[in-house]
Amino acid sequence: MITDTEILPVTEKTMNTVDTSDALDLTKENIRPLRQGRKPIQLETALQAQSNLEIQQKLNKKKEKYEHAIRTYEGDDPLAPHFEYMKWLEQIYLKHGPESNLMPLIEETVQKFKNDAKYKQDPRFITILINFIENQSNAIELYQIVYNQGIGTMCALFYRAWAELLDRYNDFKRVDQIFLLGIKAKAEPVEELEQAHLQFQLSVARRMLNGQI
Numbered sequence: 001m002i003t004d005t006e007i008l009p010v011t012e013k014t015m016n017t018v019d020t021s022d023a024l025d026l027t028k029e030n031i032r033p034l035r036q037g038r039k040p041i042q043l044e045t046a047l048q049a050q051s052n053l054e055i056q057q058k059l060n061k062k063k064e065k066y067e068h069a070i071r072t073y074e075g076d077d078p079l080a081p082h083f084e085y086m087k088w089l090e091q092i093y094l095k096h097g098p099e100s101n102l103m104p105l106i107e108e109t110v111q112k113f114k115n116d117a118k119y120k121q122d123p124r125f126i127t128i129l130i131n132f133i134e135n136q137s138n139a140i141e142l143y144q145i146v147y148n149q150g151i152g153t154m155c156a157l158f159y160r161a162w163a164e165l166l167d168r169y170n171d172f173k174r175v176d177q178i179f180l181l182g183i184k185a186k187a188e189p190v191e192e193l194e195q196a197h198l199q200f201q202l203s204v205a206r207r208m209l210n211g212q213i
Helices: 022-032 040-049 053-072 077-094 101-114 121-132 139-148 156-167 170-185 192-210
Strands: none
Touching: 040 192, 077 101, 077 121, 077 192, 101 121, 121 139, 121 156, 139 156, 139 170, 170 192
């Protein structure tokens, strides 16, 4: 497994390269939020890389290692190196621009595994698929298409992402339907889905009381 210690041992030299608190203030508007949050060490590395050529070069070498691992993988879980690479890219490249190679990786992975029955309910593939959908202009339509194909139908995170998107469009009736659809299917972990449904209902009530809707 490729580790972050290959990139940035936290030493006095690297810590003095850039004031990361200042860097965060300068770039926070351009940092793309992640559903799972950002890891402090990787965030620090990403911030320092913006002004440190040595770190940028090390990151590029690590990208090459991940890509080599994908090309040469011969095990029984070919999705694994794709997923690990995607997670790393998300953390290291704050804006997910073209230089990150993130979207091409996501698109390639979806195309490669979308018809593989082994991964239809795999949370890793569904996470990648959600990333793909959320970057399309017809995301709402795509969620329905994917559901109709039986992909992600047993994964709670699929219904949560679908519902969150509809919530952003204030389609509260449909949000409620999607949550109930997942709960009825006993999508795993169903407890998290039930909790998310409850939080949604409370959120709608608060917004109504505050005159936001």
